[in-house]
Amino acid sequence: MTLPQAARPRLVDFHCHLDLYPDHVALIRECDRERVATLAVTTTPKAWPRNRDLAQASTHVRVALGLHPQLVAEREAELPLFERYLGEARYIGEVGLDAGPRFYRSFEAQERVFARILAACAEHGDKILTLHSVRAVAKVLGHLDRALPPDRGQVILHWFTGTAAEARRASARGCYFSINSEMLRSPKHRQLVAGLPPDRLLTETDGPFVTAEGLPVRPLAVAQTVAELAKLRGETEEIMGLRIISNLRALLRAAT
Template sequence: MTTPSKQSAPRWVDFHCHVDLYKEHAALIAECDRERVATLAVTTTPKAWPRNRELASKSAHVRIALGLHPQLVAERENELPIFERYLPDARYVGEIGLDAGPRFYRSFPAQERVFERVLRACAEQGGKILTVHSVRAVSKVLNHIEGALPPDRGRVVLHWFTGTPAEARRAVALGCYFSINGEMLRSPKHRQLVGDLPLERLLTETDGPFVQSEGHPLRPRDVVTTVAELAAARNLSPTAMGDTILQNLKQLVSA
């Protein structure tokens, strides 16, 4: 996500953060640069992408992803042509995916139409890195990825993954990475799941401002806590885990 010198190299990775949903949008971008947090700023609608891109145009560490959030597909499916118009200029894509939760299940057929079209467009252009939402729909998400996005045409990072161990193994076989946040490590079940994922496929995220700590939205710099918690879950030192996450990011973006 960056072209680092020793002084400017990222120290941390937040691979999924809704930077434009913070009140101090521009200030947060500057903070990411000061703290050297390689941050993927996801968008929820294509119309948000140009302004986000403009604000981050001079950032050393913030990159903008072009998104069409599955929870907004019911009212935003008509923005898909806008998404496709911007896609050639977007290396990163997200937030996209599927959500079969009770509030959004009625739009699930539309979500699948959008997701399939997005994956095929990304495959056609090649070289995209996608951050993907899969709430209660991991198997369906993996079906679409397997059918529409060959591993040599794009890379997938599963955001806040809560699938089964079998689904995790399938995702690994498809070449997926996983971005881990602190909330995932609160549940013993999900902590065990994260503990079994391949170390070389792990990234960190905040999903701020939706994830909070002590009543305050997490910021990209707070990912340092997740690194420490993830290190404990994997019986590594925080330094070793931080170095691994940075190496994984480098591997992801250089492929």
């Protein structure tokens, strides 16, 4: 069956905090109008029901169930609520680990929560996870190796800033990488992105945390990221755009 034109995505924003924009509902409509396949991540399980309900009729917005590692110190008690909603959610995020200076004190609790989330996802076997891994890529990959076999869930490393060796390790276990405009401002990260497997690339905004000209970027801004990726990798914008859509479809097929 051929999808009608309006149902075919034109762009992909695989990690955006739609509920943190003041015009959340209008932004969902904008994603549908502009045909931006958008994954609306949440930071706490308590945010899931409202986000799910607001996007229920959307063609292009899907909502992920999250428990952000930066909030674990205050929100670990919401883990049972996360597990209660898990059966309803195909997409999981934002979850993961953060070993940055501000959050390292809660790292033991983060690992405890992350391990339980991965075990629960493995039990279900049909989840797509977008993972936070600040200064903790090796730890994240270790948890994945122990708790989430590649055939029990699909993984996207959001805003990946690990090493080339960690990128190879992640690629070998089937991970995807979602790239945002902020990543491409750093020569070091541009070099890293240039070496990632082309069939594992997705785009994201991580809005509203990424800004342009002083304003939070919106999902439609991934068009500029596609252009920058194309230039970085020596391809046309059209080819790169088609590649991102193809990668998304491959990810979704693998998760069924």
